[in-house]
Every structure is written in structure tokens, then in C-alpha cells.
Amino acid sequence: MVSAGYAGPGASGSGSGTATLDTDTNLFSWNFSFGGLAGVELLAHFHLGAPGVPGGIELGLPGGSPKIGSATVGAGQAADILADLWYANIHTDHSPGGEIRGQVVQAAGVPLLPLSALTLLGVLLLGSALWLIRRPHFAS
Secondary structure (H helix, E strand, O other), rough: OOOEEOOOOOOOOOEEEEEEEEEEOEEEEEEEEEEEEOEEEEEEEEEEOOOOOOOOEEOOOOOOOOOOEEEEEEEEHHHHHHHOOEEEEEEEEEOOOOOOEEEEEEOOOOOOOOHHHHHHHHHHHHHHHHHHHHHOOOOO
């Protein structure tokens, strides 16, 4: 989940969206939108940094809203994403350092399991359901 947690001085914008990380392949995908900026968007990036702490650029983003895309990230980057250390930053002519910022955080109650674990869980649940349906029934 991308949560808007920062707005630069005099900023009036807001935004929201989602991001996912496939922990089997390290495919990081995002879909977020924003609007109401005090300035014109110049650049946009995902940065490395704890909430409220500025950090270096990790991944560039195309201009405009919505921002929808994906990229395969390295193992270290994936670990940082899972540790809630990435944020999206929209830089404008009003606030060149970033007018709005959204921290990438894990959504409450959503477990991050590898696709292989989810597949195995699905197979086990399906097998259990089939066993229950096919087991002999005895009259009492």
C-alpha cells in the first residue's frame, strides 16, 4: 500500500494507491494516483528512506497520474521494501525536493507469502475439500 504521509510546505496535493512485491520473483508493481498539487510535476521516483527521512533514488517513475508499472528489483531492494523503507516522491516546480510523498508500507492483516506457498496452501485446501466430499457417509 502506498500511503500519503508527507506534503511539502504549501503543498495542497494528495494521493493514494497500491504496490505489491512478488517475493518469489522480486517483481515490484505499483498503481497510484495523485492530484491537487501546488506545482507542476517535474520528476517522480521511489526513494529509500524510513518514514519522514529523505533518501536516495531507487527507481525512476514516468510523469503524470496515475502511475502504473512494474520492475524487477534486487534482493536488497526487496528487503528494504518489506521493511517499509521505500517511498514514492513527486517533485514539482513548487517543491523541487518533493511536494508529496507516500511511504510504501505493508497493509495491515495482509500476509506476505511467496506465490509458491500460496499455491501449496490452495492445493492443500482443495485436497481437503475433495476428501470431505468423497469420504464415505454412514447412517447413524
